[in-house]
Amino acid sequence: MKVLVTGANGFIGKNLVLRLREQAGTEVLTFARGDTDAVLQAALAQADAIIHLAGENRPASPDAFATVNAGLTRQICEGLRAAGRSTPLLLASSAQAAQDNLYGRSKLGAEQAVEQLATDHGNPVAIYRLPGVFGKWCKPNYNSVVATFCHNKANDLPVQINDVSARIRLVYVDDVINAFWTLLASPWAGVVRPEVVPEYSITLGELSEQIDAFKNCRSTLISERVGTGLTRALYATYVSYLPKDKFAYDVPAYGDSRGVFVEMLKTPDAGQFSFFTAHPGITRGGHYHHTKTEKFLVIKGKARFGFRHMLTDEVYHLETEGAKPQVVETVPGWTHDITNVGDDEMVVMLWANEIFDRANPDTIASKV
DSSP, X not given: OEEEEETTTSHHHHHHHHHHHTSTTOEEEEEOTTOOHXXXXXXXXXXXXXXXXXXXXXXXXXXXXXXXXXXXXXXHHHHHHHHTOOOOEEEEEEGGGGSSSHHHHHHHHHHHHHHHHHHHHOOOEEEEEEOEEEOTTOOTTTSOHHHHHHHHHHTTOOOOOSOTTOEEEEEEHHHHHHHHHHHHTSOOOSEEOXXXXXXXXXXXXXXXXXXXXXXXXHHHOBOOOTTSHHHHHHHHHHHHTOOGGGSOOOOOEEEETTEEEEEEEEOSSSOEEEEEEEOTTOEEEEEXXXXXXXXXXXXXXXXXXXXXXXXXXXXXXEEEETTBOOEEEOOTTEEEEEEEOSSSOEEEXXXXXXXXXXXXXXXXXXXX
């Protein structure tokens, strides 16, 4: 399938073109700012589907709203009519098409043009009235507050908020592209007005605070809940604006004659991740917990774990090594230690189910 993407060099366009090129059997045709009408007409003659993203939202002249948003859309429709092609057409419109302003009226004009194409010529048409779209590669200090906040905070620049309670509607660029691709895979007729889901809502104050929390996690090591939903999408967006000299950051390391202990990541409610080393013959640990549990994974070297039950004095030992990955769990009520019984440095990953609290460590010294 040959898919024509107009506005291919824009924010959504860059993300879309990359994703389409990942799809087997898909050839991407592009039309971007500066291309000639001949380029457009040649692409229209070949395309099996069109995703029309090209538009103006902050032009140098207000006339460009009508020229590009409505005018280019009509040009595409006329090209399809002239070529006698009933190519499916997806139009990226805007939620502002419902507003009585220059931009909104120009986007409404584009919608009317493709609706007329569907009526007159039978082309399947899909109109997406998109709210604010955010994600990687969006131009900051332009038309996306998310891009501006992420870029500025990642680069230690100030942001200005006039009304922290102002609420904005957002969709994530990956969800937009998934919606486009899913629709292209399911032929339709007439005019449809799909919506991108999920759609998010957040105040400017909440947005600013969330991005600050992403930034601060490098010093606190406490991660936000970045696995799902809006927080996941915002975190991916924030990280995409980090300058190259901030791709890496230091974490605390505590060293002594036994080796080093390094904290990597802490979570609000799922514990923390660390690693430690031990020289040959060194024993670490020698304590028990009432409630805290841990998981150890030896990734280099050879280890002997020792356990002793605090009531019965039953003793148990087991050995594991980096060549055979195996997780060893500590059990409440059993004191435990780990000894490097190999000839090389031992490196061990460690997860604890709670963040270490120096005021209430639940770690009581006791030899195995």
